[in-house]
Amino acid sequence: MSEDFNAIMYRQKAKAKEADETIYWDFNDIVEFANEHDALISIHAGRKVNGIDKELPNSKALPHQFAAKDEIGKKIHFFEVGQKRDIDDYKKYIWPSVGKKPIIICSDCHDPREYEQKNPLWIKSKFTFAGLKQCLYQPEERVFVGDIPPALDRICKNKQVNIDTIAVHRKTDCVHKDMNCFDFQIPLNAGLVSIIGNKGSGKSALSDIIGHLCKSKTMDHASFLNEERFRKRPKNFADDYKGIITWVDGHSEEDSLGNSEYESSIEDAQYLPQKYIEVACDAEQIIYCNMDKNSFSISYEAGAIEDSIIKNRVIDVLEGTMPAFDLRRKKYEN
Known part of the structure; x- marks a missing residue:
């Protein structure tokens, strides 16, 4: 994209490009280039220096003077404000006009040694461009400005009841060495986790394993970890595998998948197997x-x-x- 920018935007579309201090582009040219190259556009807004609300006041501006032109607001992807109080104003007055868009808070400081953080900006996504683009579809769920997002704050205050990872490995002294059904470690999100797959692909197996490691009292209704399937004797394949559950506070617990007796009668989590619900x-x-x-x-x-x-x-x-x-x-x- 950088090569295309130099060839198209810099050499063909740039205005007053004789000096870095005077160069500029037509807004519609920027939008066209961004759309053709799957790029994202952010614009200064609110009380931010040289923001759209300060530079482009017109008859369409709302009374509170925080409104951007509709035709521009609908074409950009991110509103970049300089103060946290601008966020509520934009949600109240701008979103109804241009639609919900991510509102981020950033600094124009070009020297990290002089940077002073005003408000932390949190973006919930993978560290990828595709993850950043997901903010366009879930601006409220994916972007947060403040000390800590409520969901993360809840986890930090309850680390002992939030699962970090689930792992299952074959034991070194396993009996059926010609089979290796499980060998994985999966990180679990503290939000809603969905397990998908075709019939017989291991959905019930994974949910049963989590229920087992949480010492659920409903494991008698499990559809995979039962004496008719994975624990069926005389082979009892479950005895060849151990499961490990690690919680966010760092403590881990390990148990054989073939074990049906728990040392503690206290459940770490409730599990509702499909057979148990009978909806x-x-x-x-x-x-x-x-x-x-x-x-x-x-x-x-x-x-x-x-x-x-x-x-x-x-x-x-x-x-x-x-x-x-x-x-x-x-x-x-x-």
């Missing part, structure tokens, strides 16, 4: 929703769980539902 099969009524992808029409179909058509709808939509139907049947037989 679909304990419902008094099922409403099936469907959208025709061609006509975009939405239809609804309601009925009792005993209805054969509704039952088939449930089986088609919810993976692993047949065992839940069996549990319901056995419950009523007893």
Whole structure:
């Protein structure tokens, strides 16, 4: 992109390029170049020196004098303010007009030795350009200005109950040396974590392992770590593996996946296996929703769980539902 910038923006589009002090570009040329090169545009705003609200006041400005021109505000990606109090003003007066956009606070200091931090800027993402772009879609969730984001503050104050990593490795004295089902370490986010994958890809295995390492009292309902599957004797593959859970405060606990007796009766976390919930099969009524992808029409179909058509709808939509139907049947037989 730097080569294109020199060839297009500097050599062709730049105005008064005889000196660095006078060079400038037409705003629309900047927008066009940025869009063609998947770039992001930020603009000084609020009370920031040479900001858009100070340099471009016009009839469209809102009474509080913090508004940017609509046509410019809609084309840029980030508003860069100089004071934290500008953020609330922009959310209140500018977002309704141009849409929600990330508002960041930065310094124009060109000498790091003279830099004085006013307010910390937090961006929740990977250290990549793609991570930064995610802020465009979630400006409120991804950007925070202040001492510490509330979610991170909650974790720091409760490190002993937040999981840092989950790991499973094969034991050195394993029996079935020709199999290596697990060998991983996964960091876990303190927010909502979603486990996805095709049927039989290990989703229930991972959630069961986490429940097991947290000494959950509902492990009798586990669909993977049970005596019919991974713990099935005489092979009992689970005995070949150990799981390690590490918490944010640094302490770790280790246990064999084949162990079903816990030293402590206190749960570290509650676990609700799919079989335990039985959501679909304990419902008094099922409403099936469907959208025709061609006509975009939405239809609804309601009925009792005993209805054969509704039952088939449930089986088609919810993976692993047949065992839940069996549990319901056995419950009523007893």
